[in-house]
Amino acid sequence: MTPIVRFAPSPTGYIHIGNTRTALFNWLFALKNGGQMVLRFDDTDVERSKTEYVEAIAEDVEWLGIKPFRVEYQSKRFAEYAAAAERLKAAGLLYPCYETAEELDLKRKLRLARRLPPVYGRDALKLSDEDKAKLEAEGKRPHWRFLLPNFKDDPFAPVRTEVHWDDLVRGPETVDLASLSDPVLIREDGTYLYTFTSVVDDIDMNITHIIRGDDHVTNSGVQISIFEAMGAKSPQLGHHNLLTTATGEGLSKRTGALSVGSLRRAGYEPMAVASLAVLTGTSENVVAMPDMNALAAIFDPASTSKSSSKFDPADLDALNRALIHAMPFSDAKDRLAALGIQGDDAEAFWLAVRSNLTFVSDAAQWWAIVKNGPASDEPLADEDRDFVRAAFDVLPSEPWNHETWKSWTDAVKVQSGRKGKGLFMPLRIALTGRSSGPELADLLPLLGREGTLARRP
Template identity: 80%
Template sequence: MTIIVRFAPSPTGYIHIGNTRIALFNWLFALKNNGQFILRFDDTDTARSKAEYAEATIADLEWLGIDPVRIEHQSKRIPIYDAAAETLKAAGVLYPCYETAEELERKRKLRLARRLPPIYGRDALKLTDADRAKLEAEGRRPHWRFLLPNFKEDPFSVARTEVHWDDLVHGRETVDLASLSDPVLVREDGTYLYTFTSVVDDIDMGITHIIRGNDHITNSGVQISIIEALGAKVPELGHINLLTTASGEGISKRTGALSIGSLRRDGYEPMAVASLAVLIGTSESVVAVPDMGSLAEIFDPAATSKSASKFDPADLDALNRALIHAMPYAQARDRLAALGIEGDRTEELWLAVRGNLSRVSDAVIWWNIVKNGPASDEQLVEEDRDFVRAAFDLLPPEPWSRDTWKQWTDAVKAESGRKGKPLFMPLRIALTGLTSGPELADLLPLLGREGTLARQP
């Protein structure tokens, strides 16, 4: 059996780290099991769904390294939903209801006042054909509910009905259908709700495993019932913990907080984002994993905590630095070229400065220092000027190598008597304009003797 998973976002905003975590769990599960990953857009809400959000989602997933085997749009699959709805209607488990939202709210409050669970009482099942004809003549249009199998013979005598499954994350899970209202699957305008379209698509696309947020656990009990009513096999289910912001707030697409696009624009590496998004809230240590294959090897959905986890972008910084510090030049070359960093000695520059970078784009700072002169951040104090000027007169002849820095500073130390920070810091400031940075032994050959002398105060 080929394992097939899916990620089904609604294109009503830019995907954020929370729903991206779900995409990553599905992708890694497929990767680990040589399976397939389907990207499926829940875009039946035409008023809120936008093509630009779908396109951005595709780009964000590609940036992360997620490669769907196919991309589907629910808005193009309406005939399939129509056929499935007719199947349920013919079976007598999809029935029309005519209450308005106000009427339903009044009924809910009445049930609460009587200390009854606020679930739908199935009053629409009592309507005769004549009743329905009269209501429609008055201009009412029905919404359609799925009749949950939580009774033996009389649908008005609801009994405890447990739905069980072995969850990939939580182990044995149980939902009591008696505690739930019959879900609306079709709106008054004839459009379908996610609860229904998701089930129909999962069946039609042969989805074998569904990994999603644990806010869908109750919904899973309902969808299992719909799947069985359509005569299909129930996929394996897994429900992972949700992510919150660092302050504990929920993450929303509408606010744009922690969107993948914003993290990418901030210069974070895709594997830094993926490593934190996947490993946080699990029993695994949160480390910078270099590639998806390596992340898949340590990925285990069962190691996920049941409680929500906080995602703090500040935690990305250390992971980002770790990835950049180990990044080979071949991986950085094209990105450096896009930043205008090109030339015969670009690889030497990268190897010299990468250990001091937080973002790849920070390499521009050192490119400009090597090419154009010291930064203006720090200036030599007056007492160091004469020392540095004399030190430059002791520069060794070319050719220069990594050993040149030691040869030079040994000579300066012998001549001036300075050592330690009073020796090295003024030279660093004169050469770079900064008080910290890459090893000067690596930078000096890039500057060359002529370029170094040009920095003599």
Template identity: 70%
Template sequence: MTELENNRPATVRFAPSPTGYIHIGNARTALFNWLFARQNHGEFILRFDDTDEARSKTEFAEAIRADLEWLGIVPDTVAWQSKRGEAYAAAADRLREAGLLYPCFETGEELERRRKLRLARRLPPVYGREALKLTDEDRHRLEAEGRKPHWRFLLPNFADNPFETRRTEVHWDDVVRGPQTVDLASMSDPVLIREDGTYLYTLPSVVDDIEMGVTHIIRGDDHVTNTGAQIALFRALGSEAPAFGHHNLLTAASGEGLSKRSSALSIGTLREDGYEPMAIASLAVLIGTSESVAAMGSMSALLELFRPDFASKSAAKFDPAELTTLNRALVHDLSYEAVADRLAAMDISGPKADAFWTTVRKNIDFVKDAARWWSIVENGPVRDETLDDGDLEFVREAFALLPPEPWDGATWSVWTDAVKSATGRKGRALFMPLRVALTGIRSGPELADLLPLIGREGTLARRP
């Protein structure tokens, strides 16, 4: 378990864009932050990065919050960046006054031409700060042509002349990856404000982190390079940066990155498919770490294993089959009390519901699979399998030997012993035809436990 120096509480944030549904990779980031905050007696902030007004939707934000709560993550604070425009404008003004935020008028096509030209000259494909050479007259002319500027943050990677950059290292001790270094001279000045006046992620994020007292930023390792520029921006705004941690990403089994635009692996879809929240949480946290992936029965159990630095440095491939394996292990251990409400919603209730669940849970992958077995118990076998003529005659003879009621866990043994004596059959040749006749399936729960649930009358009704 990770402890901060002097037991200082940690304040972390999970900042999704409500432009789609979160997937298991997003859940990994949320869970790393949640577990870290809980280990360090801290606060978890859910902060919606909804500054992209065209794509952000309230229904996505509501779904994200519901998915997190279903996983067991209840935020201490919820914030919306769309409501904090004044704070971002004030920060932008401070940067302009300090000469650290400058207007640029290049189009995307112009920037791409310059990038290719630099590559042809074997120069790093970074922005050359040509906009700093514009005079007031140049800017007025471009604005008169209808161009609107985007605004870039001037990185502190030079001595006196911004056109003569020099190696400028930013260092931090990453809480996941250990010591890290980024050279600001290898980066373009980041765009903070778009042509339409809306903010990109960087400025609102840094302003919020400062004002909300965030102590640790834990996120995917695709942000490692960005961290250098963000640390510089923290300092430009008069604040020291929080501690950073960058965990490895989850990818699809094919190696492709996960996307919010594909709902196949969204938390909502996985929930609808019947996965338990702790199956998702266990895999999301433990895959790609030094710990073995195992089904944790509770968030408390996961909390005991969690260390932010146990994540490896290579991407972890998400295999849905592994998630099903974890789910199966959890379902097999669920008590009747834990699933009674869900069973009742499937019309599985009454005096034998508890015994029924205990009987079938070891043979299903999802709680919802119990519905099929309840139908078999109550209504008769499915017709997945059929009996050949020899087995058909054997089953008819066996049904004539059914013992009288009351039936209990010993009834199956009493019955099959009688059938064995009468027919000479034993082993698979004896048991499999009876299983098919009773359930219509060649595998499933122990028939010694299933038979009393079916009852003598129900069993006689299945005689072929």
């Protein structure tokens, strides 16, 4: 059987790194096990779901290197949800309730005052057809609850009813249905809740494994019950820990915290983001993996910590640098061309500067230095000016190569008596306008003798 997983974002905002962790866990599981992934937009909230978010999420998923084999939209499946709801109603498992939010809140407080668990007491099951007709004549519209199978004969006398599953991430898990309220599956306005629609979709789309955040652990007991009520077997479940910001705050699509789009626009490589999103909070060392196949090879859901983990974007810089320092010119060529870096010396330039870059876009600064002259970051000290002028008098003749820098500095050492930092730093500043950067042995052939002499102070 081919494993089929799904990533089901709600297009009510831009996905953040926490959503990305879920998407990547599912994709890597599919990749490692020869499976497939469905991208399913939970867009039943018609008012808040927006096309711009759908497009942005699809772009983010593609940028990360995730390749779903099909894309689905819950907004196109209302007929399927209505049919499934009718089947549950006919079986007596979906019943109408008329309490307002205020009335429900009061009932919860009364139960707490009596030291009872604040679960719904199923009062609506006591309503007669006449009671319901009267309430609806008064303008009240029902919301619909699923009757949990947590009793023997009397629904008003729930008993401990354990739902067990072997979690892909957390190991053996148990939820007691008697500790839960019957979940609302359909709101008063007739819209469906995720708890219900996701089960209908998972059945229809033959989902075999569900990997999601551990804030859904309790939901799992309810959803397993709904699967069984609809005559289906629950997919195998896995619940990974959640990511927080570096300060421990939760992530939210509404605030845009650590959105994938913002990280992409900042210049981070997709594999830097993927590596940190997946490996943070696991037993693996957090290192930059070169591609998805390499990341899938070390991916193990069971190695994930049960406690939340902090995602610090500052950690991305080191991973990004590692990827760029190893990036061949063939991978960078088109992106460099977009920055105006092209020509016969583009490859030699890339190989010279890549080990000093955090982002590919940083190469543009060094291209300007090579082609247009030193940066203005650090001026040459007055006490070094005569030394540098004299050093330019002993520039080697062409042709120049990787050995030219050593030949030149050897001659300057003999001429001036300087050595070490006192010799090399003034020359670096004169040539580049910076006190650090790529190896000058690599840059000098790119400058050429004429271009180097033009930098004489």
